[in-house]
Amino acid sequence: MSDLTSRILKGDPRSVAKLITAAENNSKELADEMKIIYKHGGNAYVIGVTGVMGSGKSTLIYELAKEYRKQGKKIGIIAIDPTSPFTGGALLGDRIRMTELVMDDGVFIRSMGTRGMLGGLASAVFDAVEILDASGKDVVIVETVGVGQAEVDVIKIADTTMVVLVPGLGDSIQTIKAGIMEISGIFVVNKADRPDVEQLVAELESLIDISCIGKDRKIPIVKTIAKKNLGIIDLVNEIEKHKDYLIKTKNFEIQRKKRYEAELVEIIRKRLMNFIFDESMFKEKVEKLIDKISKKELDPYSAADEILSKIIK
Amino acid sequence: MEKKIRVLIAKPGLDGHDRGAKVVARALRDAGMEVIYTGLHQTAEMIVETAVQEDVNVIGLSLLSGAHMTLFNDVTKLLKEKGMSDVLVLGGGIIPEEDAPALKKVGVCGIFGPGTPCEDIVDFIKKNVKK
Numbered sequence: 222m223s224d225l226t227s228r229i230l231k232g233d234p235r236s237v238a239k240l241i242t243a244a245e246n247n248s249k250e251l252a253d254e255m256k257i258i259y260k261h262g263g264n265a266y267v268i269g270v271t272g273v274m275g276s277g278k279s280t281l282i283y284e285l286a287k288e289y290r291k292q293g294k295k296i297g298i299i300a301i302d303p304t305s306p307f308t309g310g311a312l313l314g315d316r317i318r319m320t321e322l323v324m325d326d327g328v329f330i331r332s333m334g335t336r337g338m339l340g341g342l343a344s345a346v347f348d349a350v351e352i353l354d355a356s357g358k359d360v361v362i363v364e365t366v367g368v369g370q371a372e373v374d375v376i377k378i379a380d381t382t383m384v385v386l387v388p389g390l391g392d393s394i395q396t397i398k399a400g401i402m403e404i405s406g407i408f409v410v411n412k413a414d415r416p417d418v419e420q421l422v423a424e425l426e427s428l429i430d431i432s433c434i435g436k437d438r439k440i441p442i443v444k445t446i447a448k449k450n451l452g453i454i455d456l457v458n459e460i461e462k463h464k465d466y467l468i469k470t471k472n473f474e475i476q477r478k479k480r481y482e483a484e485l486v487e488i489i490r491k492r493l494m495n496f497i498f499d500e501s502m503f504k505e506k507v508e509k510l511i512d513k514i515s516k517k518e519l520d521p522y523s524a525a526d527e528i529l530s531k532i533i534k
Numbered sequence: 535m536e537k538k539i540r541v542l543i544a545k546p547g548l549d550g551h552d553r554g555a556k557v558v559a560r561a562l563r564d565a566g567m568e569v570i571y572t573g574l575h576q577t578a579e580m581i582v583e584t585a586v587q588e589d590v591n592v593i594g595l596s597l598l599s600g601a602h603m604t605l606f607n608d609v610t611k612l613l614k615e616k617g618m619s620d621v622l623v624l625g626g627g628i629i630p631e632e633d634a635p636a637l638k639k640v641g642v643c644g645i646f647g648p649g650t651p652c653e654d655i656v657d658f659i660k661k662n663v664k665k
Binding site: 234235237238239241242245246304305308309310311312313314316317320323324329330331332334336 | 537538540559560562563564565566567568569570571572573575576579580583584586587588589616617618
């Protein structure tokens, strides 16, 4: 084991940060480190927070993290903001809402640019979650970029995905109809002291009623005013209930399997980008490998080696 | 993949004048860098801890209150303690010229006052950053 990895396993923030940078840059030394990291991962509960820009995601995460800290849980936060398609630069400003957490050594916050990814995440987010997990975080919260209608990739990594909505956006119901409804484990109606909040809740309820017909779980709606720390305990309780539900119904393993699938595909995609731009050829081969990864018999990096050895002679 | 320059723009101390910091943040963004902006009223400890977590190559400190000699020094001292002397530290805001040599001595490599063209800051970073 390298010095860097052993320091990460002891929770050293500097080393955690360094390896996340290596993941963002897709550095050569990354794979060897990650193979060890994966053996120590899979323990942290991953919460995805998505919603339109300005809906209060960062503030909500800040309050959520504070509540988890009261319970003694260690928290990792990955906050993603868009990278400019023109210059490749990014202004990462989510930390502004979280300043009080900076000096708490039970909290690690990392800002990321999307760097060309389109699904609301950054390519390195999978590795970053595993690294934070291996460093001993109990909960890892992933904040997507402010989303529109199609950025639903957060479900690939999160155990519980929450969609944050605010009253007064005329088109918010349209957004839900277009598909965000499908990824949400919990709906959060933030800024619930604004006018029209009851109308939004009522419309959500009727949509949930229709979409949950025949299902064993009704998606809950939690009203919050994150800025005033209202509704946060309800939200924590709903997350806990969702977690219990996932475990009881075996959906937890199914979702985790989907996550490992997403991680494996992302690693291979990144590697193949250097040779070819057609991703279609390896689709059939991955299923068996993902099974092994779920059983901890294999890490996704070793699986990637196996597939690539067949393609690249 | 190409390595990106990561920059922390921070406002140490108690003044609330962040226009300059935001203009510089935007200019660095347009130069292809990833800029993390912390907001106002940061202590030296908060700035260095953020720099650790964000693994930045550059820290830009903006200060208009007159407390630069103390606060900039606190930041560079803490960086040394954390083994992060390779981070390029720059200062901006209202910094009298006669203070520049002393600040350079404690590790603030560049001082950029009002009227500095943003390109000068971009060039300085590209020339001096250790990736």
